[in-house]
Amino acid sequence: MAVDALTFNIEKGNVYGILGPNGSGKSTTLGMVLNVVNPSSGFFEWFDGNLNTHEALKKVGAIIESPNFYPSMSAEDNLKLVCQIKGVDYSRIDTVLETVNLQDRKKDHFKSYSLGMKQRLAIASALLNDPEILILDEPTNGLDPQGIHQIREIIKKIASEGMTILLASHLLDEVEKVCSHVVVIRNGKKLYAGPVDELNATHGxxxxxxxxxxxxxxxxxxxxxxxxxxxxxxxxxxxxxxxxxxxxxxxxxxxxxxxxxxxxxxxxxxxxxxxxxxxxxx
Amino acid sequence: MKRLFLIEFHKLKNNRAAKILSLIYFILFSAIALFASIKFNFGSVDFRLADQGIFNFPYIWHFNAYFVAFLKLFLAVVIVSMVSSEYTNRTLKQNLIDGLSKKEFILSKFYGVLGFAIASTLLLFIVSLVLGLIFSDYDEVGIIFSDLEYIFAYFLKLVGFFSMCLFFGILLKRSAFALGFLFLLWIFEGIVQLFVKFQANSLEFIVDFLPLQSMGNLIIEPLTRLGIVKSTASQLNSEFTKTYEVEWLTVLIVLGWSFIFIYSSWKLLQRRDL
Structure with missing residues (x-):
């Protein structure tokens, strides 16, 4: 069992970190709420249960693990496809490409991108619908220091604009730097959930x-x-x-x-x- | 429905392999028609397929629908790969995360299948019509547009076959495996047929319910119906007693299979973790 009776709520406007060692169930948890892993029991709700999962996901931006796109499509065409799936028009494509600094490579095939660029495109794609919540699973995994820095800057920028973010990571300084709240899990069990300051609430x-x-x-x-x-x-x-x-x-x-x-x-x-x-x- | 079709169309439009294969398919399609109208010289004998009456209305509908259907294998490759590549590129997962439901995903693929079947049927109709108008001995409107059931049967045959490819693609996740499986099924049906024929004659009706066989039954081979073959046969004192019509039971069976394949694809996807 990857996740066992894990319970927590996400409030609007906060930046949440899910912390846990590798294999602690972070991705499985996200997989379940994102409709790609079937839970054996239990339930979750999006937006107070007013929408079914796949409708709710149209209002969510999410990237999990590696960036997944159609290799022989250009960045722009890939984003157009995401627009069609989410039911939003193409008008934000240029804005989000600007945000992640990929504007000048938008006509190139996805397969010609470096990992850092792929990951930035994934973030751009998650921002297309101006989401109510942005879910990022290990967004800096496998990147070089420069790539990590770029991604973090982007996340900080988005967070400062007041977007609700859920960031899963095993990199603690990453979470410490961006998140206001944190959920710590290990072996699929919740160890702590609350503000980052309170986790730090010892007197030193x-x-x-x-x-x-x-x-x-x-x-x-x-x-x-x-x-x-x-x-x-x-x-x-x-x-x-x-x-x-x-x-x-x-x-x-x-x-x-x-x-x-x-x-x-x-x-x-x-x-x-x-x-x-x-x-x-x- | 329009949204789902456009999603699938966008994927196909930007997929090089799919584009090239489809192009080859439609070119071959037209080339075969041209081929039939070429004159061959066997020594002193001039031979032209078109002169043997194969392009006479309404026989041409039957003849073309039967022979052109073999080319569907090209499109089968496209369909299998458009499903399995969603697995290998993990784009299926991303589609679901972006807000497509599993049902919508299968439906969008099915609309793709319908799109291919419609395009191919339309082409068959147009090519046959043009060839017929050029070579047919009969050109009364009533005759031209009779026996169009073969065109419908052709469409259904493609839908059934492509739905099966779609299902195998979802089931096996790899194009090569899916096509291999298709080949295995073909051999398996052959064995069942032989077994039933020689060992269990009373079960012969089962054969007509097998997926590939039922699709094959939709359009019976047209050659024995051809004048030249018929006259040769009667000279040899053997009579053909065969019905060449498209049978309703067969139509129902193929519709049933198409439904089963699409529905199981959906159920299968629903149960899977990605």
């Missing part, structure tokens, strides 16, 4: 280093704001906070106890660390 941690390591340790274990500490490599101590606390006060207290710090940094856990923590403890 200090990285400390001192010549007087033992004194520092005993100081940390007694400190009221420190939940626990770990020893990292290079004699570095990682002290996790249980409530908000600033580095200045900690430094002062250490100095008063006669502990001289050679290194002190306050940091917040990245989404990646949060994610690894979440997906490990299962």
């Amino acid at each position: 941690f200090f990285e400390l280093k001192s010549e007087q390591k033992d004194e520092l340790k005993s100081f940390l274990s007694k400190h009221e704001a420190i939940e626990s500490y770990d020893e990292e490599e290079n004699d570095l101590l990682k002290a996790i906070l249980s409530k908000p606390y600033d580095a200045q006060s900690l430094n002062k207290e250490c100095f008063e106890k006669g502990i001289l710090l050679t290194h002190l940094v306050k940091r917040k856990e990245t989404l990646e660390e949060q994610f690894l923590k979440l997906t490990k403890n299962l």
Whole structure:
């Protein structure tokens, strides 16, 4: 079973990330709501259940996995076909090609495109109907750094225009950079769903280093704001906070106890660390 | 319906292989007609097919419908590949994501099939009409437009056959497999026919219900009806007692098969994950 009792809602105007390791069921979930994978049980609704799936999909823009187009058609003809399927006129073709910067290659056959261009064309195609929601599954998969950058810029641009976006990815910084909300899944089960900030809602941690390591340790274990500490490599101590606390006060207290710090940094856990923590403890 | 047909037409128009094959088909089609009107010189004997009465109205409808139908294999390749390429390019998946339902997808392919069948039937009609007007010994309007049932039978034969190709394309997802399967079915029907003939005579009616056989039954071979053959046969004291009409039961069987193939294609697609 790829997906097991996964439940979440999408609200208009937000940018959602679906996070999960490879094989966690992201694509299967999207496949089900996109009418290409048959669920064995359960249900989903588009737009509060007012439209059946294939009618609803005309108001959605979606790209999944690799870009799929007719190889011997030009970009423009491929987009015309999508227009016919979605029942919209050809007027937006030039606009969307402009958005993804493919205007000057629009007469070329799809098969002559590089992967990055193919992926950009896929995004253009998903934007043709000015969708209510844009679904992107691993849009930067397999691209070179330049291609990744281009795609991200495009996504950011679209997001800033207020479009609802659902972005599935295993690349965390990608999600962290663009998304306001995140759903974390592993083995088809939901681990977390909510705003990105709340996933990050710990108080952060200090990285400390001192010549007087033992004194520092005993100081940390007694400190009221420190939940626990770990020893990292290079004699570095990682002290996790249980409530908000600033580095200045900690430094002062250490100095008063006669502990001289050679290194002190306050940091917040990245989404990646949060994610690894979440997906490990299962 | 118009939307679905236009979608399919857009795909075909921009597919080079489909365009070339269709072109070859329609050129061959016309070439055969020309071929028949050429004079051959066998030593001292001048021989022209057209002079043997094959282009006489209304016989020409029967004759052309029967022989030109063999060319349908060309279009079968086009139809099989227009289905299977949707799988190999994963464009079927993209079509569904873009908002085409599985039913609409099958319907658009079926409209493509109808389009090909109509185009080919129209061409048959026009070519036969022109040849007939040139070579036929009879040119009364009543005679010209009699026996047009063969044109209808030809259309139905194409629809049935192409629907079958469509189904095989959906079922097997690869053109080569689908065409191979078609060939296997042909052999299989041959074996069934032989078996029934020699082992189980009472089951002979089953043969007429087999898909390829029933499509073949739509238009009975016209050669034994030809004057020259008939007269030779009567000289040899053998009489042909054969009906050459298009039979209603056969028409129903082929309609039934066409429906079964299209409906199963839809059901099959519905059950599949893509």
